[in-house]
Amino acid sequence: MAASSKAEESRVPPALPLPTPPLTKFKIALCQLLVTADKERNIAHARKVIEEAAQKGAQLVVLPEIWNSPYSNASFPVYAEDIDAGGDASPSTMMLSELSRSLQITLVGGSIPELSGDKLYNTCCVFGTDGKLKAKHRKVHLFDIDIPGQITFKESLTLTGGESPTIVDTDVGRIGIGICYDMQFQELAMLYAARGAHLICYPGAFNMVTGPLHWELVQRARRWPWQFGEVLATTEHDEAIVVAEIDYSLIDLRRTNLPFQKQRRGDLYQLLDVQRQNAESTK
Numbered sequence: 710m711a712a713s714s715k716a717e718e719s720r721v722p723p724a725l726p727l728p729t730p731p732l733t734k735f736k737i738a739l740c741q742l743l744v745t746a747d748k749e750r751n752i753a754h755a756r757k758v759i760e761e762a763a764q765k766g767a768q769l770v771v772l773p774e775i776w777n778s779p780y781s782n783a784s785f786p787v788y789a790e791d792i793d794a795g796g797d798a799s800p801s802t803m804m805l806s807e808l809s810r811s812l813q814i815t816l817v818g819g820s821i822p823e824l825s826g827d828k829l830y831n832t833c834c835v836f837g838t839d840g841k842l843k844a845k846h847r848k849v850h851l852f853d854i855d856i857p858g859q860i861t862f863k864e865s866l867t868l869t870g871g872e873s874p875t876i877v878d879t880d881v882g883r884i885g886i887g888i889c890y891d892m893q894f895q896e897l898a899m900l901y902a903a904r905g906a907h908l909i910c911y912p913g914a915f916n917m918v919t920g921p922l923h924w925e926l927v928q929r930a931r932r933w934p935w936q937f938g939e940v941l942a943t944t945e946h947d948e949a950i951v952v953a954e955i956d957y958s959l960i961d962l963r964r965t966n967l968p969f970q971k972q973r974r975g976d977l978y979q980l981l982d983v984q985r986q987n988a989e990s991t992k
């Protein structure tokens with residue numbers, strides 16, 4: 710057998726073919742919100758913005774990270790809600806559920822601090838058009854950074870990291886969820902691609918020291934293997950609703966144009982193998 714065909718045989722099987730999405734084109738709205746210390750006001754404001762996004766024709770509405778509370782370790786325990794208990798214990802997600810049903814939209818509800826038992830999480834809830842909670846993603850990679858004299862933040866002082874990736878089938882396709890810092894870890898996005906995600910949503914609230922260097926660059930890098938990393942719509946720092954059309958027919962076209970998925974040499978760079986080899990060599 711020729712060396713090249715041996716290599717071909719040993720390659721890791723390609724990712725799942727993309728499942729047929731429930732629709733080809735739809736409008737997405739990304740909502741950038743100004744957050745205050747007044748939780749009730751934040752909820753009322755988010756309600757207004759979601760209604761406006763739906764009026765603009767969005768079938769998928771995405772909120773930012775920690776939209777019902779100031780983004781601080783001191784605030785997380787105070788603003789946290791028991792999402793599983795629902796009702797009065799979680800006014801933020803009750804509002805999201807009500808609106809997704811009444812407006813017939815899919816809602817990636819940004820994130821809020823979640824209280825579960827004695828633990829706090831940074832949690833994104835996804836609601837379907839029937840108002841039901843379809844998925845809950847707990848931020849997997851906590852934002853712990855230390856750049857002396859510029860920014861030090863340690864989410865892990867109050868929050869616990871989630872334990873699983875989150876991929877969910879909705880009326881607008883299969884969506885992989887990450888929260889802000891989760892975007893820095895390409896393996897999560899690759900896993901979502903391999904599981905047939907049509908879209909990945911990363912609600913975020915970036916810091917203003919390293920954030921401006923990262924937020925567009927890293928998002929564009931995560932386009933693999935869907936698109937060319939083209940920015941369809943963007944905004945500045947103020948409150949805004951950014952609406953754009955998503956066209957899934959471009960995914961197949963781009964994958965034909967640039968067949969990265971088929972060309973990947975997974976036989977050469979599987980991380981688990983490297984980790985095993987490293988562990989062996991340090992025994």
Ligand SMILES: NC(=O)CC(=O)C(=O)O
Nearest residue numbers: 852889890914915916920
């Ligand atoms: N909220 C965050 O996770 C912040 C973040 O990732 C950043 O770079 O800023």
